[in-house]
Amino acid sequence: MPLAPWRSAIAHALHRNRSLVYARYLQMATVRTNGCPANRTIVFRGFLEESNQLKFVTDARSEKAEQIQQQPWAEVCWYFPNTREQFRITGHLTLVSSDYSLPILQKARVSIWQDLSDAARLQFAWPEPGTPRIKNKAAFEPPSPDLHEPLPNFCLLLLDPVQVDHLELRGEPQNRRLYHLDENQGWYCQEVNP
Amino acid sequence: MPLAPWRSAIAHALHRNRSLVYARYLQMATVRTNGCPANRTIVFRGFLEESNQLKFVTDARSEKAEQIQQQPWAEVCWYFPNTREQFRITGHLTLVSSDYSLPILQKARVSIWQDLSDAARLQFAWPEPGTPRIKNKAAFEPPSPDLHEPLPNFCLLLLDPVQVDHLELRGEPQNRRLYHLDENQGWYCQEVNP
Numbered sequence: 001m002p003l004a005p006w007r008s009a010i011a012h013a014l015h016r017n018r019s020l021v022y023a024r025y026l027q028m029a030t031v032r033t034n035g036c037p038a039n040r041t042i043v044f045r046g047f048l049e050e051s052n053q054l055k056f057v058t059d060a061r062s063e064k065a066e067q068i069q070q071q072p073w074a075e076v077c078w079y080f081p082n083t084r085e086q087f088r089i090t091g092h093l094t095l096v097s098s099d100y101s102l103p104i105l106q107k108a109r110v111s112i113w114q115d116l117s118d119a120a121r122l123q124f125a126w127p128e129p130g131t132p133r134i135k136n137k138a139a140f141e142p143p144s145p146d147l148h149e150p151l152p153n154f155c156l157l158l159l160d161p162v163q164v165d166h167l168e169l170r171g172e173p174q175n176r177r178l179y180h181l182d183e184n185q186g187w188y189c190q191e192v193n194p
Numbered sequence: 195m196p197l198a199p200w201r202s203a204i205a206h207a208l209h210r211n212r213s214l215v216y217a218r219y220l221q222m223a224t225v226r227t228n229g230c231p232a233n234r235t236i237v238f239r240g241f242l243e244e245s246n247q248l249k250f251v252t253d254a255r256s257e258k259a260e261q262i263q264q265q266p267w268a269e270v271c272w273y274f275p276n277t278r279e280q281f282r283i284t285g286h287l288t289l290v291s292s293d294y295s296l297p298i299l300q301k302a303r304v305s306i307w308q309d310l311s312d313a314a315r316l317q318f319a320w321p322e323p324g325t326p327r328i329k330n331k332a333a334f335e336p337p338s339p340d341l342h343e344p345l346p347n348f349c350l351l352l353l354d355p356v357q358v359d360h361l362e363l364r365g366e367p368q369n370r371r372l373y374h375l376d377e378n379q380g381w382y383c384q385e386v387n388p
């Protein structure tokens with residue numbers, strides 16, 4: 001699969017903002033089962049090989065895992081402070097949990113688990129998120145999980161984009177490009193008013 | 195109306211991140227008329243006097259103005275890089291456009307227009323956002339709009355919170371507090387697992 005035309009703009013932004021660790025943080029909007037929006041910060045973990053899908057990790061016990069079952073569409077908003085540009089990426093989510101059947105994605109799930117920091121892996125062994133706080137500190141100091149085999153609640157989350165809205169605040173006066181995936185799976189780019 | 199208990203946490207975060215101009219930028223999720231989520235960066239403009247409502251400005255010609263008519267619920271995600279903390283604020287939006295009847299909010303709309311920078315005001319005189327780019331640069335160099343009377347497409351946007359989810363990544367190991375507005379309009383705070 002060829003790289004989508006917006007990929008070079010993202011690569012460029014990541015490079016020019018590499019001094020900021022939080023340039024890899026973005027905000028993902030989903031829809032709750034009651035029809036209201038949800039929004040949270042999530043860490044970009046690169047692109048899935050041979051695809052234009054963005055990789056994230058999540059916990060099967062989190063609210064978004066449930067929301068995705070009912071409404072798999074999401075929009076991430078990615079603001080790069082150094083270059084003052086924003087990407088709004090609309091796409092379809094795939095939650096790759098421990099029982100996901102496709103071997104190639106199960107392999108990607110194991111691979112991203114192995115690439116996580118020890119601290120990031122440990123969070124998946126913490127108590128149930130969002131429930132009343134467990135006051136016993138030992139609950140947050142579990143033994144290190146296996147490095148090779150992900151915990152069952154560990155999920156790879158993939159976003160497959162169909163639209164990318166790129167706004168550069170430092171334009172003349174600003175630049176905005178809209179990339180659409182057309183019915184032939186080709187990308188169409190249009191300059192629009194900011 | 196008393197200040198909600200989460201207000202001091204926001205004030206503290208704003209103060210400790212004041213070196214970053216983009217600490218006042220946050221991401222607002224809404225729901226599109228087709229039921230899919232939308233997400234964009236928006237600038238926090240302070241709180242409405244005598245209330246806990248967050249103030250923003252927007253253009254009546256933007257997509258979110260249309261989305262709000264059908265689904266007024268929103269969730270903003272506000273990440274503070276210096277202190278590594280996140281607020282997820284769920285609430286109900288009010289779009290105060292030029293024909294909004296309540297005088298006190300119309301007054302707030304005029305007041306925030308007057309407080310904007312010249313550059314910010316000028317954007318409301320630009321061509322229709324999101325439509326094919328007008329190549330004539332003069333279209334983006336309109337005469338300065340009246341300082342006292344907002345352009346008709348200028349809107350004040352208010353978010354009235356009912357829930358605030360505050361996550362501190364620098365806790366022991368992390369801290370997370372959930373504030374809920376109860377049926378008596380009182381705020382209830384609960385510590386939950388991160």
